[in-house]
Amino acid sequence: MxxxxxxxxxxxxxxxxxxxxxxxLTVEFLREWSIPYVFGLGGSEEVGFLDALVEQxxxxxxxxLHEGSALSMADGYARATGKxxxxxxxxxxxxxxxxxxxxxxxxxxxxxxVTVGRQSTALRGAEAFLEAVNLHMLPRDYTRWTWxxxxxxxxxxxxxxxxxxxxxxxxxxxxxxxxxxxxxxxVAETELIPPGSSPVNAEIRPDDGTxxxxxxxxxxxxxxxxxxxxxxxxxxxxPQLVEIAxxxxxxxxxxxxxxxxPVAFPTNHPQYAGxxxxxxxxxxxxxxxxxxxxxxxxxxxxxSGPRIPQGATVVHSSIDASQxxxxxxxxxxxxxxxxxxxxxxxxxxxxxxxxxARIDDRRRRLEPPLTARRTRIETTARRVWDETPIAxxxxxxxxxxxxAPDAMVVCELATSDxxxxxxxxxxxxxxxxxxxxxxxxxxxxxxxxAIGVKIGRPAQQVAxxxxxxxxxxxxxxxxxxxxxxxxxxxxxxxxxxxxxxxNALHRYGGRxxxxxxxxxxxxxxxxxxxxxxxxxxxxxxxxxxxxxxLGAGIERCLRVVxxxxxxxxxxxxxxxxxxxxxxxxxxxSIARLQNI
Numbered sequence: 001m002x003x004x005x006x007x008x009x010x011x012x013x014x015x016x017x018x019x020x021x022x023x024x025l026t027v028e029f030l031r032e033w034s035i036p037y038v039f040g041l042g043g044s045e046e047v048g049f050l051d052a053l054v055e056q057x058x059x060x061x062x063x064x065l066h067e068g069s070a071l072s073m074a075d076g077y078a079r080a081t082g083k084x085x086x087x088x089x090x091x092x093x094x095x096x097x098x099x100x101x102x103x104x105x106x107x108x109x110x111x112x113x114v115t116v117g118r119q120s121t122a123l124r125g126a127e128a129f130l131e132a133v134n135l136h137m138l139p140r141d142y143t144r145w146t147w148x149x150x151x152x153x154x155x156x157x158x159x160x161x162x163x164x165x166x167x168x169x170x171x172x173x174x175x176x177x178x179x180x181x182x183x184x185x186x187v188a189e190t191e192l193i194p195p196g197s198s199p200v201n202a203e204i205r206p207d208d209g210t211x212x213x214x215x216x217x218x219x220x221x222x223x224x225x226x227x228x229x230x231x232x233x234x235x236x237x238x239p240q241l242v243e244i245a246x247x248x249x250x251x252x253x254x255x256x257x258x259x260x261x262p263v264a265f266p267t268n269h270p271q272y273a274g275x276x277x278x279x280x281x282x283x284x285x286x287x288x289x290x291x292x293x294x295x296x297x298x299x300x301x302x303x304s305g306p307r308i309p310q311g312a313t314v315v316h317s318s319i320d321a322s323q324x325x326x327x328x329x330x331x332x333x334x335x336x337x338x339x340x341x342x343x344x345x346x347x348x349x350x351x352x353x354x355x356x357a358r359i360d361d362r363r364r365r366l367e368p369p370l371t372a373r374r375t376r377i378e379t380t381a382r383r384v385w386d387e388t389p390i391a392x393x394x395x396x397x398x399x400x401x402x403x404a405p406d407a408m409v410v411c412e413l414a415t416s417d418x419x420x421x422x423x424x425x426x427x428x429x430x431x432x433x434x435x436x437x438x439x440x441x442x443x444x445x446x447x448x449x450a451i452g453v454k455i456g457r458p459a460q461q462v463a464x465x466x467x468x469x470x471x472x473x474x475x476x477x478x479x480x481x482x483x484x485x486x487x488x489x490x491x492x493x494x495x496x497x498x499x500x501x502x503n504a505l506h507r508y509g510g511r512x513x514x515x516x517x518x519x520x521x522x523x524x525x526x527x528x529x530x531x532x533x534x535x536x537x538x539x540x541x542x543x544x545x546x547x548x549x550l551g552a553g554i555e556r557c558l559r560v561v562x563x564x565x566x567x568x569x570x571x572x573x574x575x576x577x578x579x580x581x582x583x584x585x586x587x588x589s590i591a592r593l594q595n596i
Contacts, residue, residue: 022152023052039074043090045117048183065476067097069448076452084111092132104440106142111166112173170320221288229294230261240342249362258300281373293338396423404461412446414500444473468494482538495575506578541568
C-alpha cells in the first residue's frame with residue numbers, strides 16, 4: 001500500500017511522514033529541500049533508495065561511470081550554483097574511488113552531502129561482500145562531519161544535519177552511510193524538518209575595531225600589496241576589492257602558484273601585477289602585505305629565504321580561522337566572510353580622508369613595472385606564435401580571443417597553468433569571465449566538475465582546459481556528457497607528458513637531469529588517441545597540431561557546443577620547463593620476455 005505524507009498539526013514547521021521506506025524518506029527529504037539532482041553510481045546496497053527515485057519527475061539521477069566523476073560533477077554543480085549538492089555512492093568500493101575528489105572538495109570548501117550504501121546491519125562483522133565495519137570513518141580527515149545512520153526513522157534528521165554542517169563556514173563535504181536494510185525498511189512515523197528550520201548565516205562579519213585597524217594599516221603604508229585570494233572569487237567579493245585597490249592605489253596580485261587558486265581580480269586592470277612570487281615585475285618594495293581570502297601561503301617546497309620584506313606589516317583575512325597565521329606570523333588576523341569583510345572596510349574608507357599625495361605616488365610607481373609585464377607577455381607570444389608543436393602561449397591567447405566574455409572556464413592543468421595566468425583575461429565581476437580551479441591536487445576532477453558547472457549554469461558557455469594526463473584520471477565522464485547532452489567545450493592541452501613530474505625530477509638535479517631519463521613522465525609510445533576515446537564515449541572530437549589551423553578548430557568546437565553538443569579539441573602543444581625535450585621511457589617489453 002502506498003504510504004501517506006501527512007501534515008503535522010502539532011508543529012507547523014514540520015511534517016510527519018508515515019508508512020514510508022528509508023529510501024522514500026530520503027527522496028521526500030530531497031524534494032522538501034529543493035534538491036533537483038542526485039549525482040551517483042549506485043549498486044546492490046542502494047536499491048531501496050534507487051527504487052524510490054523511480055517516477056520522481058522533479059528529481060533527476062545523473063549517472064557516472066566512475067564514482068570519482070559523480071563526486072566531481074556534484075562539486076562543479078555546487079560551485080556554479082552556490083547550493084549544496086547530493087551524491088550517492090556504492091559501498092566501500094564507491095567511497096574509495098571517490099576519495100580523491102572528496103579531498104578536492106574539502107580543500108575547496110565545497111558543500112557536498114555524500115551518502116553511501118553499506119551491507120545490511122544483520123551482516124555486520126560477518127565479513128560479507130563489500131562489508132566495511134567502519135566505512136563512515138573512511139574519509140574522516142577530509143569531511144566536515146561523518147555519520148552512520150542507526151535507524152531508518154533517523155534518516156531525515158541525519159540528512160538535515162549533514163546539509164547544515166556542509167554549509168556552516170568554512171563549508172565542505174559531509175559523509176553519511178546507510179545500511180541496505182534501513183533504506184528498505186518501512187517506518188511507521190517520523191518527522192521531516194524543512195530547510196527554513198536550519199538557516200546558515202555564512203556572512204560572518206569582523207568586529208568594527210578589527211576593520212578600523214585594517215583601514216588604519218592600509219592608509220599608513222607607503223606601498224601596500226594585496227593578494228586576491230580564492231575566497232574573493234568564492235564569495236563574489238571582486239567588485240569590492242577593485243574599489244578598495246583603486247581608492248588605495250595598491251598593487252593587486254593572485255595567490256602563490258601552489259595554491260591553485262582561481263584568478264580573483266580583473267587581469268586587465270591597470271593595478272593587477274600577476275601572481276605572487278611568479279611574475280618578476282612585481283614591485284619588491286612593499287611595506288604591507290594583505291592576503292585577502294588567500295592561503296598565506298600554500299607551500300610546495302620549503303622557501304629558501306624570506307617570502308616578504310623584513311619589517312613589512314602582514315595581514316590575513318579569511319573565513320577559515322584555522323588558516324590564519326598557520327605559515328606566517330601576522331600583525332593582524334581578520335576572521336570573516338570575504339565579501340562582508342570588504343564591504344565593511346569600504347564603508348570605513350569612504351568615510352575617511354585619504355592621503356591623496358601618497359596614493360597618487362603609489363599609482364605612479366606602479367605604472368612602469370606593470371607596463372613591462374604586459375609588454376613581456378605580448379612579446380613572448382609573438383616570438384613563439386608560429387612554432388610547431390603549438391606554443392602553449394598561442395593556445396591560451398587564441399582561446400582568450402574566442403571564449404565568450406562571460407564564459408566559465410574550468411582549469412585542470414599543471415605546468416600549463418602558467419600560460420592561462422599570463423594570456424587569458426578573467427574579470428570575475430558581474431557577468432565577466434570566471435575561472436574555476438581546484439586546490440586539492442587529486443587529478444581527474446576537471447571533466448566531471450565542468451559537466452557539473454554546465455548543469456548548474458546551462459545558459460552560460462562553459463569551457464574545460466585540461467592536461468592530457470589529467471584527462472585520463474576522469475575520462476569516463478565523457479559518457480555522462482554525451483548521455484545528458486551537456487554542451488561542454490573541452491580543450492586538451494596535450495604535451496605527451498606528466499610534465500609537472502618531469503620538471504620536479506629535473507629541479508632535483510640528480511641522475512634524471514644529468515641523463516635526460518625521467519622515470520614515469522613520457523606519455524607517448526604509444527600516444528593516447530583522445531579523439532577516438534571521445535568518439536567511443538559518444539562525444540565529437542578532433543585533433544589539431546598545425547598552428548595555422550588552431551583558431552578554426554577552436555571556432556568549430558564552440559559552434560558545436562552552441563548547437564547543444566559536447567566537443568573535444570585535442571591540441572598538440574610544446575612541453576615546457578625542466579626536461580621538456582626528453583621523450584625517454586624505460587623500454588620494457590613483456591612480449592620479448594615470453595620468448596626467452
